Amino acid sequence: MRRFLLVLGLSPLLLALVGVALWRLWPSPPPPGTVEATIGAKRLHFASAYLRQGPQEPNRADLVVLAPDFAPAAGDPRRLPGAGEAETAGAAQVFITLTPDVGDPGRLAPADRYAAYLEPDVQVSEGGLLRRRFEDKSPFADEDFYLSAPDGQEFSARCQRPKIPDDGLPQVCLAHLATDGVDIALRFDPRWLPQWAMLRDHALKLTRGALRPQATE
Template sequence: MPASSSIAETVAFGRKAAAPQAVAAPQVAPGHSLRAAALVLAGGLLAGSAAFLISSAKPEPPRLLSVGIGPATLSVNSTLVRNPAQRRDGQAGRLDLALSWPGLEASKPPSPSDAGADAFALKDVLLVTILAADDGLDPSALPAQLYGRYLESGVEDGPAGLIRRSFRARSPYEGEVLFIAPPDGRRFAARCELARPSPDSLPHMCIAQFRRDGLDVQLRMDARLLDQWEAIDERLRHLVDKMLG
């Protein structure tokens, strides 16, 4: 759905996604609400769960996929791929993965029968999207060259040595918080929606990304995992390197 979609449209999309179908994780453009991303991701996970239950009588055996994205070719275990339509060899525009944490193994979707708040507790799941890198800024440069102009002047201590900065009101990222690894966020930066309460019981989400060999790797995770950011970043980079061979 378009990055400019309203929250109401996103909620409707999430409900529609409860029908068994292949759902790709959305890209979140600058300024797009992380709350909207959480709603769409929740709907996508439930849709994936429905598809899993329908196909459970004949489970698909795991196999190694050879997937081309942009200039790179990745070798990927099919069980890590969240979207069933992407579990095939050949060229692809993107690859959506659901990884358990801390195992970085296949993450089983939540059951539709558990469609309460616990069904959306993503603390043990990393949602990863791999795309061909575009002509935009390298993700490592975003804190200094893009986000910096929209930040308030105050600086706070964040979890596990991160620096916490709040985005200004009426900026494209209003209501979000930026966490960066010192000194400048080049190693790690995550945008999180923590400035507002979560009345819908969905988890606060964070988005981080890095670039590797012509690929942009986007990570979505529960904000409660920020205290493990260093291990997550290191192990995810290692996994991508392993896929690239």
């Protein structure tokens, strides 16, 4: 009888402990005004104003922010004109695509990845990035490669060369970062290259801030 009473006395405590454990494991809904994106094994929460218009693909998130502070682009008029664009259009827009990072342990440094396609000459560009020209017969003809010294591990980007004569289309740079199992692809106007550290830091901060803690943490 004493054992039975003891079990009855402990039952509310056991139920409470089980309830706390289930509450920690049960996925909570996104906070108001935010959307959830699943990237591989990660769940991320973003303010809905960050998302690009149109349907979002599975295992991927497409965002638009405004440089230099990476504010959400939706409904924000602070945009700079780009090459060949009307004054109301904006080169301040930075397009971000998040996908799972494959995490290949044998991944080459950017300088080594493109070594076979680069001309030998190296120049130092505004902002301290090294600039190398892709060979005309390479898959990246008409692009230049920018990288942080010595091998681009900190930052690298491929950028379209200005057309002569100007074709009126905006030039674009592409850069890739990775953090916490998420690949971050950036597409931006070359005018932001001198502020590459700002681009990198804000992109990493935005992604890391959106990552939800895992249930095991």
